[in-house]
Amino acid sequence: MKIKSLMNKIIFFVWLIVMRIFLSSSLALERPNILFAFADDWGRHASAYAKTDGEGTENDAINTPNFDALSQAGVLFNNAFVNAPSCTPCRSSILSGQHFWRTRRGAILQGAVWDSSIPSWPLLLEQSGYHIGFTWKVWSPGTPRDAPYGGSQNSFHKNGSSFNGFSQTVTKLMSKGKSLIEAKDSLKDQVRSNFRDMLAKKAKRKPFAYWFGPTNVHRKWIKGSGKKLWNIDPDSLKGKLPPFLPDVPEIRQDFADYLGEVCAFDMALGVLVSELKEAGEFDNTLIVISGDHGPAGFPHGKCNLYDFGTRVALSVSGPGVKGGRVVDDFVSLPDLAATFLEIGGVERPKVMTSKSIWPTLKSDKQGLVDESRDHVLIGRERHVARARAGELPYPQRALRTKDFLFVINFKPERYPLGDHYGLDGAKEADVNQLTNNTFVTIPDEDAGPTKAWIVSNRKDPKVKFFFDHAYGKRPREELYDLRKDPHQMTNVAADLKYKDQVNKLRDQLMGELSSTNDPRLIDGGKFFETAPMAGTKKEK
Secondary structure, eight states: OHHHHHHHHHHHHHHHHHHHHHHHHHHHHHSOEEEEEEETTOOSOOHHHHHHHOSSSGGGGOOOHHHHHHHHHSEEEEEEEOSSSSHHHHHHHHHHTSOGGGSGGGGSSTTOOOOTTSOOHHHHHHHTTOEEEEEEOOOSSSOOTTSGGGOSTTBOOTTOOGGGGHHHHHHHHHHTTOOHHHHHHHHHHHHHHHHHHHHHHSOTTOOEEEEEEOOTTSSOOOTTHHHHHHOOOGGGGTTTSOTTSOOSHHHHHHHHHHHHHHHHHHHHHHHHHHHHHHTTOGGGEEEEEEESSSOTTSTTSTTOOSHHHHEEOEEEESTTOOOSEEEEEEEETTHHHHHHHHHTTOOOOTTOOOOOOHHHHTOOOOBOOOTTOOEEEEEEOOSSGGGSGGGOOOOEEEEEESSEEEEEESOTTSOTTOOOTTSTTOOGGGHHHHHHOTTSSSGGGOOOHHHHHHHHTTTSHHHHHHHHHHHSOOOSEEEEETTTOTTOOSOOTTOGGGHHHHHHHHHHHHHHHHHTTOGGGSGGGHHHHSOGGGSOSSOO
């Protein structure tokens, strides 16, 4: 009897092992792949949004056929926002599925350190059986800052990284005798080869999660590249730029070149889709496309809590997604972490503050699908460390709803985009520095021709308004009525007609910051007020 009992136990344990292997293999086959295409400094600019917003916007000048096709096959989100309009805190929030202010030193740019105790969706998926990989810019975990593009075993970029200087590379190749088509094809091959390397390393029965992170949409570009490489005529933007941008040739030129880099990113999307189909993986791949904030070097863009800096493109398509829909749900990009984990069959850590958008994706409704998604929280602390004397941050938090944007500037005595040092003594020769060197005065916005034009012409009465509006000090509170003022030009926080609305939004914002343990509300924001390089790696 003892022998028979022992044999039964052995058989039972063998059966358990076999079933575990079988279920694991079945799960691997059923779980979808994830392709996350995330462009640096890409805001809400795609031809798909020209259709949703109507004629007369800057999106009329751009053509993004691959993004448009994927969004038509899936869901195009109308109200997707970053949690922070600066690359490292934005990416920290996405990786962790938490508000950026909860990621300790991941909440800043210069001096950032990733705390390995914070769960992140790529590593959680890897632990559950996913093959993970990335090309070019991601951020931690698993991507040491002192190694080019991370340098980890999951990095796939050995076939080159010159795509990240797209207009520079194409222009150089054309100067050596290549045609425009040949020059573009060489960079397509770079994207294709790096992606193929990731697929080749993947075990046959494993799903993959791949982060494609080009930086070409980030500064800088070749002047005239929008027209030369993508046939975007700067004059086609005349009368269509938002009111915080002077409608002059220099700025139309700069913005046309920016849109050209978005077109290059769209071209790369086409390559990735083609490779997925060639590999037989397309039908089982969730494709998510977005960017980490609005454009650099433009007022209201990068490092601003206005829509031009925080509202981004977002398209999701693939298995289980009911396509052909435009959705108005408010989505914060950290919600992608919870979404990726849900579709990957991984339990969401309780520390994550994000909420999966999977219920919205599998719905068949348009417009506002999930009525609880009626707002997002946005914030900012530090971008360029030396933007202000003493390496002080510019702390902001905001609440964005359908009808209002409410902003609290916790230190209104500081300059929002950096100190104005050196401006009074600036010479015409310094314009080149303002165009190409982020660290030359007002650095939080980054460099660029638009910034250089506004700063160098700031004493012109016609330009003074644009300079003061972009770079002047701001009041403690800002309120914008989006029903009347969609571009957030007129602050009505002090208008008595909006007193009740200000009180309501302030209470809601401060309540949510408190409930999510925002360090900005603790001890006068001491954690963020400390110069980053003097801090410790972890918040105790």
